[in-house]
Amino acid sequence: MSGDGxxxxxxxxxxxxxxxxxRLAAWSxxxxxxxxxxxxxxxxxxxxxxxxxxxxxGLGWLGAAAVAVVAGAYGTGRVYAAVAALVEPLRDRLVxxxxxxxxxxxxxxxLSRLTQQVxxxxxxxxxxxxxxxxxxxxAAGALVGLxxxxxxxxxxxxxxxxxxxxxxxxxxRPLTRRxxxxxxxxxxxASQLGAVCPGLRDITAAxxxxxxxxxxxxxxxxxxxxxxxxxxxxxxxxxxxxxxxxLPIVLLLATGPWLLAHGVTAGALVGALAYVGQSLxxxxxxxxxxxxxxxxxxAVVLHxxxxxxxxxxxxxxxxxxxxxxxxxxxxxxxxxxxxxxxPAAVTLSHVTFAYGPASEPVIEDLDLTVPHxxxxxxxxxxxxxxxxxxxxxxxxxxxxxxxxxxxxxxxxRPGEHHRVLIPQEAYVYxxxxxxxxxxxxxxxxxxxxxxxxxxxxxxxxxxxxxGGPTAEVAPATLSAGERQLIALARAHLAYTPLVLxxxxxxxxDPAAEARAERAFAxxxxxxxxxxxxxxxxxxxxRVLVMDGRRTAYGSHAELLDRSPLYRDLVGAWSGAxxxxxALGDPDGVDAVAGPGLPRDGRHVVAYGPVGQMETAGxxxxxxPVGGE
Numbered sequence: 001m002s003g004d005g006x007x008x009x010x011x012x013x014x015x016x017x018x019x020x021x022x023r024l025a026a027w028s029x030x031x032x033x034x035x036x037x038x039x040x041x042x043x044x045x046x047x048x049x050x051x052x053x054x055x056x057x058g059l060g061w062l063g064a065a066a067v068a069v070v071a072g073a074y075g076t077g078r079v080y081a082a083v084a085a086l087v088e089p090l091r092d093r094l095v096x097x098x099x100x101x102x103x104x105x106x107x108x109x110x111l112s113r114l115t116q117q118v119x120x121x122x123x124x125x126x127x128x129x130x131x132x133x134x135x136x137x138x139a140a141g142a143l144v145g146l147x148x149x150x151x152x153x154x155x156x157x158x159x160x161x162x163x164x165x166x167x168x169x170x171x172x173r174p175l176t177r178r179x180x181x182x183x184x185x186x187x188x189x190a191s192q193l194g195a196v197c198p199g200l201r202d203i204t205a206a207x208x209x210x211x212x213x214x215x216x217x218x219x220x221x222x223x224x225x226x227x228x229x230x231x232x233x234x235x236x237x238x239x240x241x242x243x244x245x246x247l248p249i250v251l252l253l254a255t256g257p258w259l260l261a262h263g264v265t266a267g268a269l270v271g272a273l274a275y276v277g278q279s280l281x282x283x284x285x286x287x288x289x290x291x292x293x294x295x296x297x298x299a300v301v302l303h304x305x306x307x308x309x310x311x312x313x314x315x316x317x318x319x320x321x322x323x324x325x326x327x328x329x330x331x332x333x334x335x336x337x338x339x340x341x342x343p344a345a346v347t348l349s350h351v352t353f354a355y356g357p358a359s360e361p362v363i364e365d366l367d368l369t370v371p372h373x374x375x376x377x378x379x380x381x382x383x384x385x386x387x388x389x390x391x392x393x394x395x396x397x398x399x400x401x402x403x404x405x406x407x408x409x410x411x412x413r414p415g416e417h418h419r420v421l422i423p424q425e426a427y428v429y430x431x432x433x434x435x436x437x438x439x440x441x442x443x444x445x446x447x448x449x450x451x452x453x454x455x456x457x458x459x460x461x462x463x464x465x466x467g468g469p470t471a472e473v474a475p476a477t478l479s480a481g482e483r484q485l486i487a488l489a490r491a492h493l494a495y496t497p498l499v500l501x502x503x504x505x506x507x508x509d510p511a512a513e514a515r516a517e518r519a520f521a522x523x524x525x526x527x528x529x530x531x532x533x534x535x536x537x538x539x540x541x542r543v544l545v546m547d548g549r550r551t552a553y554g555s556h557a558e559l560l561d562r563s564p565l566y567r568d569l570v571g572a573w574s575g576a577x578x579x580x581x582a583l584g585d586p587d588g589v590d591a592v593a594g595p596g597l598p599r600d601g602r603h604v605v606a607y608g609p610v611g612q613m614e615t616a617g618x619x620x621x622x623x624p625v626g627g628e
Contacts, residue, residue: 016432017086024082024129027075028137034072035141035279036148041065043149043271051266079133087126092429096439131290138283142275149268156255157248157276161284164244168288171236178230185223192219237288245281252276345372345407345498345526346393352401353388362388364549365402370528372407372497375521375539377531379569380546386530387423389546390502393528394421406498420496422504426487428478434469436486440494453492456519458512459485481507488516497525506532514539534570545569 014021041061049058139161146153196203196212203212252259252272259269348368354361362385370376378386391397392404406418420440428436437453438445447469454463462482466473475483484507491499499520505513510533517539520527531537543559545552545566552563559566 013090014086017089020082020085024079024086024133027078027082028133030075031072031079031134032137032141034068034075035138035275036145037065037068038278039142039145039271039275040148041068042274043265043267046267046270047265048267079130083126083129086129089430090125092431096429127290131286135283135287138279142279145275146272149271150259150264152259152262152264153252153268153272156251156259157272157280160247160251161244161280164240164242164247164284165287167243168237168240168291171233171240172291175230175233178226178233182223182226182230185219185226189216189219189223192216241285241288245276245284248276248280249273343372343407345374346370346528347405347407348392348402349405350402351392351399351404353385353392353397353399361400363392363399366551368544368553370526370542372526373524375517375527375529375541377529377537377540377543378546379531379537379543379566381565381569384546384548386546387502390421390500390528390530393498394419394500396421418496419498419500420491420494421500421502422484422487422491424503424506425480426483426504428473428475428483428486430475431473432469433463433466433471433473433486436473437469437490437493439490440496445493450493453489453519456522457485457488457492457516458519459489462486479507481512484508485512485516488519492519492523499525499527501527501529503530503532505536510535537570 041064045058045061045065049055049061143154143158146157192215196216203209252269256269260266346368347370348366351363351366351368352361353363366389378389380386388397392399393406395404395406434445434447434450437450450469451460451463454460462485463469473486478486484504488501488504491501501517501520505516508516513533514535517527517529517536521539529536529540531540531543537543538556541555542553543556543566545559545563547565550565552559552566554562560570
């Protein structure tokens with residue numbers, strides 16, 4: 001993306017937050033009032049007060065200037081709050097873009113971007129906003145004050161100020177290019193060190209220390225040369241500051257007699273010196289040092305962090321115009337010919353995974369085929385590896401043995417995502433609700449489609465309460481269940497044939513969970529759910545029971561018949577144990593109670609009156625049953 005593209009994205013970002021920008025400008029006007037009174041009140045205190053022999057008037061004008069300073073300080077405090085409302089959404093968006101790009105493209109520079117460049121962008125954006133805003137409003141207040149005192153003062157102060165700002169503006173583009181060269185050198189050095197450090201033992205064993213050291217020295221030298229070139233261009237910033245900020249003071253002093261002879265009062269001359277020395281010079285100095293360094297770094301970092309081309313995920317906008325352009329709907333998967341098996345969505349072949357070389361495998365020698373269009377529920381005891389399995393299917397983890405293959409579903413268009421994983425703790429970022437919901441779509445989502453998906457998963461009530469798709473979302477104000485609903489609607493809108501829900505509905509009530517899962521079933525594609533309740537397993541086509549190396553796979557009814565673990569899990573979910581044997585044994589006794597089953601304290605007592613329930617310890621081992 002070109003530098004102009006970065007600037008266009010920046011203008012779109014600010015335009016979408018025009019209310020915050022307007023609030024920032026309003027408080028800045030209060031600061032400009034302070035600047036105006038700094039020189040004007042001083043001039044009036046000299047001319048109408050002390051030189052006229054009226055000390056009270058002079059002190060009154062100085063008191064007015066002091067009140068203006070207090071008011072300006074209050075405005076400055078409010079300015080920081082408005083700047084924070086601009087900076088934090090930018091940081092959230094950049095983090096999302098970097099992680100998204102790193103996961104999808106295996107970007108080697110992602111670590112440098114996430115740990116260094118995103119924070120550079122956050123800090124420099126705040127600095128650029130502060131110094132630019134300060135210079136604009138301070139210069140406006142000072143120039144208006146100079147004109148109010150005597151228009152001739154503008155002829156002395158204006159030209160060198162304009163020349164200094166123009167000279168500084170001419171250095172911005174070269175500074176940006178050299179700043180980018182420096183960051184590229186930094187990324188290349190970080191990438192090389194990332195490749196070298198894990199292989200130090202192999203490098204030593206192969207005797208390649210000198211070759212590797214020479215390559216690293218070359219990268220270090222390239223970064224040093226880029227830093228020196230950047231510093232040389234910084235000299236022009238000093239020249240610009242001298243011309244625009246310090247030369248006007250010299251000119252005011254040198255032309256003082258001429259100005260006094262042409263009607264400029266002594267107080268006006270003192271006020272002009274105050275405007276330049278106390279307002280314009282510090283503002284210009286902050287602009288040159290802040291924008292010259294921070295501005296060029298910000299432009300470069302945003303260029304480096306950009307996804308590459310306009311329209312890619314990273315700056316989703318939902319404007320009234322874009323809503324009227326229909327986005328293409330997901331292509332339905334063709335129905336396989338009668339009698340043929342549906343294509344597999346996910347295939348695991350002898351998959352083993354351990355979190356460390358000395359760790360016990362969490363998953364060991366697992367074979368699994370999930371046909372396209374299947375609704376699979378994964379169940380098992382806590383810590384058995386269910387989340388690990390979904391992470392392997394999602395590609396977030398690489399198996400230590402075997403192979404995981406996710407096949408492109410029939411009808412999937414090139415460039416579309418193949419899978420989406422929603423974890424238990426759903427991620428919602430600062431921005432509009434439409435931006436959150438359309439994050440996985442390459443283009444803005446039409447409002448009608450967005451509302452339809454929100455209704456399907458049960459998000460409509462929250463959407464209405466927040467104020468519609470364009471409402472700003474503050475993640476900290478949402479409950480865990482509300483964040484899960486937003487993430488579910490985001491996945492529902494995505495062009496992904498494989499959806500993985502890792503207890504993604506655990507904070508919802510059973511009715512809301514059922515509604516969301518039915519929405520994904522109607523949507524089509526393959527759905528894999530780490531079940532949180534027995535109802536999830538009942539809704540699934542197939543169920544995978546995980547118990548270390550012992551796994552069972554089948555329908556709910558089949559697993560009740562042949563998986564003791566599944567029967568125990570279902571019993572724990574439902575609040576009462578399931579029979580340990582099939583009901584209707586040949587001897588006519590249904591084994592509804594037995595030692596070791598979950599929640600034994602609520603079993604029917606086979607030898608008691610109708611409706612009697614067993615209490616803890618009521619069933620005695622080894623004793624007669626009903627006297628027999």
